[in-house]
Amino acid sequence: MDYFRKAPGRAKEAIVDDVTLQRTVRYGAKAVRAAPSVASQYLQERVPIIHWLPKYNPRWLLNDTLAGITVGVLLIPQSLAYAKIATIPGEYGLMSSWLPNFLYFVMGTSKDMSTGPTSLMGLLTAEIIRHVQKDGYTPQAIASAVALSVGIYALVIGMLKLGFLLEFISIPVLSGFISAAAIVIMLGQIPSLFGVTVGTGTANIIRDLFQQIPDFDGPTTGIGLGGIVILVLMQKMGQRWGKKNKVIWLLALGRSAVVLILFTGISYGLNKNRVKDPIWALSKVQSNGISSPTIPSSPLISKVFPRSIAPFIAAAIEHLAIAKAFGRKNSYVIDPAQELVYLGLTNFFNSFFSAMAVGGAMSRTAVNSDSGVKSPTYGLIAGGVVILSIYKLSPALFWIPKATLAAIIVTAVWHIVVPLRVFYSYWRTSLVDFTSSMLAFWLTLFVSSEIGIGAAVGFGIAYHLLFQAFHRTRRITSLDAQHSYPSKPIPLDTQLFSIHQPMLFFNAYHLKSQILDSVQTFSSGDALTLQTAQKERNWSVAATRRAKVLRKTAHVIDEPVQIRVLVLDLKACANIDTTGLTALSDLVEDVRGYAGNAAEVRFVGVSERVGERFRRFGWVLSEVEGASGDGGLERGSADGSRMYASVERAVFGGGRKEDDADVEPVEVRLVGNEKEKV
Numbered sequence: 047m048d049y050f051r052k053a054p055g056r057a058k059e060a061i062v063d064d065v066t067l068q069r070t071v072r073y074g075a076k077a078v079r080a081a082p083s084v085a086s087q088y089l090q091e092r093v094p095i096i097h098w099l100p101k102y103n104p105r106w107l108l109n110d111t112l113a114g115i116t117v118g119v120l121l122i123p124q125s126l127a128y129a130k131i132a133t134i135p136g137e138y139g140l141m142s143s144w145l146p147n148f149l150y151f152v153m154g155t156s157k158d159m160s161t162g163p164t165s166l167m168g169l170l171t172a173e174i175i176r177h178v179q180k181d182g183y184t185p186q187a188i189a190s191a192v193a194l195s196v197g198i199y200a201l202v203i204g205m206l207k208l209g210f211l212l213e214f215i216s217i218p219v220l221s222g223f224i225s226a227a228a229i230v231i232m233l234g235q236i237p238s239l240f241g242v243t244v245g246t247g248t249a250n251i252i253r254d255l256f257q258q259i260p261d262f263d264g265p266t267t268g269i270g271l272g273g274i275v276i277l278v279l280m281q282k283m284g285q286r287w288g289k290k291n292k293v294i295w296l297l298a299l300g301r302s303a304v305v306l307i308l309f310t311g312i313s314y315g316l317n318k319n320r321v322k323d324p325i326w327a328l329s330k331v332q333s334n335g336i337s338s339p340t341i342p343s344s345p346l347i348s349k350v351f352p353r354s355i356a357p358f359i360a361a362a363i364e365h366l367a368i369a370k371a372f373g374r375k376n377s378y379v380i381d382p383a384q385e386l387v388y389l390g391l392t393n394f395f396n397s398f399f400s401a402m403a404v405g406g407a408m409s410r411t412a413v414n415s416d417s418g419v420k421s422p423t424y425g426l427i428a429g430g431v432v433i434l435s436i437y438k439l440s441p442a443l444f445w446i447p448k449a450t451l452a453a454i455i456v457t458a459v460w461h462i463v464v465p466l467r468v469f470y471s472y473w474r475t476s477l478v479d480f481t482s483s484m485l486a487f488w489l490t491l492f493v494s495s496e497i498g499i500g501a502a503v504g505f506g507i508a509y510h511l512l513f514q515a516f517h518r519t520r521r522i523t524s525l526d527a528q529h530s531y532p533s534k535p536i537p538l539d540t541q542l543f544s545i546h547q548p549m550l551f552f553n554a555y556h557l558k559s560q561i562l563d564s565v566q567t568f569s570s571g572d573a574l575t576l577q578t579a580q581k582e583r584n585w586s587v588a589a590t591r592r593a594k595v596l597r598k599t600a601h602v603i604d605e606p607v608q609i610r611v612l613v614l615d616l617k618a619c620a621n622i623d624t625t626g627l628t629a630l631s632d633l634v635e636d637v638r639g640y641a642g643n644a645a646e647v648r649f650v651g652v653s654e655r656v657g658e659r660f661r662r663f664g665w666v667l668s669e670v671e672g673a674s675g676d677g678g679l680e681r682g683s684a685d686g687s688r689m690y691a692s693v694e695r696a697v698f699g700g701g702r703k704e705d706d707a708d709v710e711p712v713e714v715r716l717v718g719n720e721k722e723k724v
Contacts, residue, residue: 122435196389197389565641
């Protein structure tokens with residue numbers, strides 16, 4: 047009866063003293079109080095134009111207008127070319143290009159960024175189209191469903207500020223992936239460059255290319271290679287004389303448009319009277335204006351949504367990398383979360399116009415920056431140029447040779463192939479990084495981009511998880527070699543270990559096993575305790591045999607000194623969870639079971655975070671005087687174990703007669719909670 051009368055008071059006391067409940071209530075109250083201001087600030091962050099437009103300098107308008115015209119003119123041939131990579135009609139490449147510019151004017155945080163179709167997004171979209179088209183959907187419908195899916199992924203990640211998840215993809219993985227993607231894109235242009243038919247897949251394309259060299263179409267090859275030569279020469283001219291001559295600089299920047307206009311004029315002059323049998327294949331772009339917005343069908347979205355993870359990852363990483371790079375170059379700061387929100391919205395709404403997925407483009411961004419752009423206002427001009435081409439340039443776009451678009455594509459992507467010296471540097475630096483880059487490269491090249499990047503990322507994560515799980519603790523045998531103390535040998539009855547990683551569920555018992563193995567290898571146990579254990583042991587002799595094997599491997603022949611003190615240095619242990627704490631508790635019990643009740647386990651350098659976990663687990667910390675104490679660990683608690691401020695005090699303290707008085711530590715005892723006893 048007395049128990050039941052006290053039960054309400056005990057329950058109330060437990061609730062009041064519950065740390066987790068207190069923190070939940072405290073943080074919840076803070077969240078409620080801060081919600082209105084945080085929501086207002088959050089919405090303002092989503093529309094950056096309200097911050098910078100009132101401070102816009104009218105003198106910037108000329109720079110922004112020139113940059114917008116330059117980027118808009120460059121967008122036209124690139125949009126057509128990248129639509130070709132995506133295997134959708136060219137007009138849908140133009141449809142993909144106008145809205146991103148207008149939205150970036152409102153939502154962008156970089157003055158240089160140019161978004162729209164990219165070669166990488168074209169490749170990843172084409173892979174999905176190839177798999178889904180057999181179900182009866184048109185390529186442009188599939189491309190718009192991919193764009194919608196990419197938009198949803200980006201919106202969720204951006205609005206929840208989870209962009210850090212993209213950092214699980216390492217730079218070597220990106221290098222291998224992007225290099226292979228660039229090669230795949232260039233190989234995909236072989237039919238258009240040489241007028242031949244090849245199979246699908248890298249191996250088949252390479253084989254068919256060499257087999258069909260005698261069948262190359264002369265006019266097609268001439269106009270394709272001619273376009274590549276002119277583009278390269280104009281680029282070299284710009285690099286050599288562009289800084290000295292403004293005309294050469296402008297021609298080099300707009301070289302894609304120059305080549306497009308040149309060869310489109312030649313194509314029109316030679317093919318206008320033979321539309322049904324042209325000398326070379328024509329793009330036949332037919333744009334009748336911006337199509338009415340329609341939402342992709344739900345069944346189609348469900349088919350492409352899982353496959354769209356790879357395009358999203360590629361678009362997000364490429365976009366953020368470009369934005370950050372030009373922010374550093376031009377001394378301003380971008381908002382990564384806002385850039386992802388923009389990327390999500392622009393892909394989401396772009397998909398209503400049968401557009402392909404879009405992202406940041408390095409070449410156009412570089413041109414935009416070099417043009418002296420001052421603000422995202424350029425997007426209004428660039429978007430207007432694209433709309434003008436959609437409504438007014440359709441008759442001219444019809445005559446563009448496919449070989450010319452292929453030439454533009456090849457020269458646009460070969461610079462993103464990472465040089466071999468970079469992969470060699472990965473080899474010299476880290477075998478894991480090199481392996482990750484090679485997995486990404488070869489699997490993307492010969493299998494698919496999804497498998498390539500997925501396998502490489504999975505390998506990296508698996509390796510580092512296993513590295514943490516099976517990483518070895520460090521047994522310290524000399525303080526002079528490891529710490530800034532006078533040289534002093536560690537007593538033979540003491541073992542010191544440094545745990546330099548968090549003790550969590552995936553590695554806690556592995557660490558505990560390593561420490562216990564070392565104790566049994568280099569120290570003897572208490573003879574009386576071991577005799578008692580031998581009498582009461584069960585059928586298993588595995589532990590005894592393991593101890594013999596360990597000593598034989600370590601070349602320990604003579605019986606070592608009995609262990610009395612085990613010191614665990616936790617200065618580098620930044621975190622610990624329930625499994626880690628349980629493993630430490632088991633370690634203390636195992637040490638006492640091996641060496642007797644007089645053995646001590648001492649902790650050094652316990653951080654505030656780890657100490658708080660100790661207390662919440664039920665190990666109450668309290669300060670006691672002296673260095674010795676009666677020892678002894680209650681089963682299931684930490685009573686008798688001690689926390690020390692320094693390694694030296696933990697190793698040489700404890701009331702030994704040979705210790706100096708000034709070494710004697712101030713001790714923190716771990717007092718066990720009765721409720722935690724087993």
